[in-house]
Amino acid sequence: MNDAQTITVQVVGIEQVTPLIKHFKLAPVAGGSLPVFSGGSHIIVVMQRTDRVHKNPYSLLSSPSQLDAYEIGVRRMEESRGGSHFMHDAVKVGSRLEIAHPVNLFALDKIARKHVLIAGGIGITPFLAQLEDLHDGSVPYELHYSVRSAEHAAFLERLRRREGDKIHMYYDDAGLTIPYQELLAAQPLGTHVYVCGPAGMIKHVIGTAQTWGWPDSHIHWEQFSAPPVGDAFEVFLARSKVSVHVPPDQSLLESIEAAGVEVPYLCRGGVCGFCHTKVLELDGELVHNDHFLSEAEKAKGKSIMPCVSRAQGKRLVLDL
């Protein structure tokens, strides 16, 4: 799917909530309500820069029942290719942006008997919306939130006000870390664990849960990879008969789009698998950065997720 149906929104509020995170409120320019969504959903924000277009996924952190404006949190990435810097530096109250309808790739399991939510840093955002869906109290839950230090604890006041003692805070600078072993070794049958945060944290939670015998179906995680910077390379699109140059700080998907070729996509973060593309010829190697393809598929080199992955070498031909 492509941007057949984007919604034009206006930035109606910006708050610097930590030294690295800004909180944006986006209201529909046309007035009225934005689409209803479910906790864990994200939107794609389209950022029109003068020289290029960024389309980045951000989790919705506002309540699913609050439809006059969506809220997102944007962390300034140190090695940004420009998307988060654009949001932090160029977007002001009154700026207009295009967004796509919400998509949920990180939904709460509706038959879980308990939810354990684990957040690291900016990874707190999808949980803020999910917690709204948990407030009826029918299913027990707990939230474990790890941050570098108190000043980096985004949205903590909001959480404390609403969640009280269901939040467990861990501050790196105080030497506090989430007790993953204890937490995952002793949960009632039917518990689901959800993790959103840095790659290392996600890997650790998945590994620990698997060690303790958790079924994969009860382990949920979401991490939107920003497309990493890499070497420039050339790609030839076989069906479109177009040669495209991919500069170091632009993703393969963005470069293909800039050349006027449409690729179906959903998350643009290497999660959903929608932009899965066949590799027809390769002289060099693929740099897989997605979370969708299995290790075996990555090793085969027959397919690529152009939203986050790249190539190194002399020649790449894609079935596009």
Add this chain to the structure above:
Amino acid sequence: MNTVFKNETFRDDFTYRNTPQAIQRFPLPFPEDSYMYSVNIEPHLPGPRGSVTEFAFDVDEHYVAECRERAIVLATEPLRYQALPHMLSSQWDCLELIMDSLARDYPAHFSLSKQGNRWHWVNRPLQIDQQFTFGDTSTLPRQPLDYITRQAQGDFVVMDQREGDLWTEAGMVTTQADWSLDFDVGMTFKEWHGPVPLAHELQVFDRALKFLLNLRLGQPVRRLNWTMTVNPRLDTSPENYPHWGTDRASVTPQNAGDRVHLRVELQGLWRLPRSNAIVFGIRCYLISLRELSTVPKWARRVHRVLKELHPALVDYKGLTRYRDAAVAWLAPFDDGSPTTPGTAPE
């Protein structure tokens, strides 16, 4: 829209008929002279004015009679409606989708006004006037999905999405082609479609599932499916097989034109916003071979499709006993001349 709702039956004396206008808009599922499975999914965008896809949900001349037929089935078989406890938010999603669509598309027949969560629903053809609180089941006479699908044509199945699969966990199914919600409730997508021949080998369900898991809010899709039914009977359920199974033995080359009906399902799929579930609407259209034969192109095409149909599909669709009689009845309408591409009458 000044539809006249017909007073007709889908059982006993079978008075169901299509007017000439209804025949012209019938959704023929055969774009060419032969048929095999495909993942024939397309965006559910508004079709031409007057067509069955003009609106999200088609309300036609059979609306009142079909709602009455549904009530008859439910009176003796309440398990035709089921919803597992975790599907409540998806029930409200469905109610909202159907009410919003009908009120927007058929303002002469339906209206909906909202003051926050205080909703007022008026269904004029069925003479219903209901005030209720959205989200509060105690303010409706029935569960939300039960309530609204008693006022809609076609079956509805709601699938929860989890573990990379779709689970059949709520629905209203009274106009089905020989399958049972009571039997299938709780199944995964491939379990539910287990009995379909050939399609698994063609990986149709792998691709369909992958596609549906990524179905987007605000971008519904549709497809057509088909089978055949003897007599214009909506409720061809396994539960009632003794009542209709023997009808198949009653078809002769002489009576096939009136007895044998092409049964087409307009299937629509919508992502639901609060629950992240998917609702699968299965709207059934029936047309007798005699009504069909009033369109010369369709008579030629259906004759050819039935004649050449793969044996496994003849068996699965339950046509074994009467396919030859139907082909024989249609044969005089097929002079061998070519048909134009597409499904339009001519």
